Amino acid sequence: MYFINNSSKMFFTFILFFSSLIAISSNSWFGCWIGLEINLLSFIPLISSPFNLLASEASLKYFLTQSIASINFLFIILLKMTLFKNFSMDNMISIMINSSLLMKMGSAPFHFWFPSIVEGLSWMNNFILMTWQKITPMILLSYYFNKNFLYLMIIFNIMIGAIGGLNQTSLRKLMAFSSINNLGWMIFSIMISENLWIFYFTLYSFLISIMFLFFFNLNMFFINQLFINNIPPLIKMNLLINFLSLGGLPPFLGFLPKWIMINFLMMNKFYLITFLFVIFSLIIIFFYIRIIYSCFMMNYFKMKWMKIYLKNNFIWMMNFLSLISISSMILSTFLFF
Known part of the structure; x- marks a missing residue:
């Protein structure tokens, strides 16, 4: 496995973004496939590292699973x-x-590769994998989807993710x-409206x-x-604050897109799926609270010398982002009244 410097990483990142645009804007399925392949080949050098065996293993697993889906x-x-053609x-x-595209985005029940690959990646590569790498397959999915099949996949996602x-x-x-669980919400949102999906995905x-x-x-x-x-x-x-917002607990920012989704589902009488969405979101919030409880309540005296020093700029930035997450519910209240 070779080592790539920062300029090479910038080049592959540009190709990664550009390949998604090729796939999305293509007017044929073959052009979409070419865009997906370029996307795959540009992401492999970004996640592979000669100094980390887990990253090399993750890049190999990612290549094999994405190749099968392709x-x-x-x-x-x-x-x-x-x-x-004539049938x-x-x-x-x-x-x-739909199955091939769901496998590419790591959706349940084709998620077998996703957690093991995530474990071998850095936080930055995980962010790309959980956000940008889902855009292309999801938009291609919206071009040609089987509604009944996707309803079943959505239920699998929210259950397995929780x-x-x-x-x-x-x-x-x-x-x-957590990403698999949110993927169930995102698939349903893109079936409703692309604007709703963009809103949910951005938040x-x-x-x-x-x-x-x-x-x-x-x-x-x-x-x-x-x-x-x-x-x-x-x-x-x-x-x-940010864990509870990600879990979709009011009055935080993460609740806003889920609130819009639940309103739509109830108006269109999707009572069973609404019930499953709410119940499994509570399970997600439960294990987030369990993490926070251990963080706040547990004290480990042996390691007191491990003091974390953070820059003031980072602390102020986190405070500002958390403030956005709290205060946004005021905006969301006026959207419905």
Whole structure:
């Protein structure tokens, strides 16, 4: 595995963003496949590292799983253009195309690769994987989706995302299962409206960027580090606010897109899916509160010498972002009244 410098990383990052635009703006399925392949080949050098065996293993796993999904995607679009050209098999073709795209974005039940790859990546690469890498498959999914099949996948996402995070001690895996749960909300939002999906996705990206910035600056990867290290009380409070906001608890910012979704679901009589969304969101909030409880209440005296020093600029920035998360509910109240 070779080493790439900062200028090369900037180049591959540019190609990563550009390839997504190619796939989204293409007027044929074959052009979409080319964009997805360029995206895959530009992300591999960003996540691989000769100094980290976990990163090298993660890049290999990512390449294999994405290649399988790409092969399935290419196979079905070739069948659609040749053998099934004169036959009405739209239902089967849409399910197969949707399955390939769901596998690419790490959606349940095709999520088997996602938590293990997340565990081997840095926080910055995880942020790209959980945000930008979901944009292209999700927009392609909105072009040609099977509604009944996606309803089932949405239920799988919210269930597996909530239950899978209960027994995790790794912060990266916990954020991965949280991402799977939010993916269920995002798939439903893009089925309703692209504008709603953009709104939900933007707020979700904003909230996890705050969390990843926390963990990156505090150099934390496991739950026990939150109470072993001496974290300043103000930072603990900011962590509490942003965790609860990410879980979708009112009166925080993360509740706003979920509130809009629940309003739409109730107006259109999706009572069962609404019930499942709410119940499994409570499970997500439960394991977030469990983390915060250990951070606030537990004290570990052996490691008192591990004092964390944070720059004032970082603390003020976190305070400002947390203030946005709290005060935004005032705006969201006026949206409905």
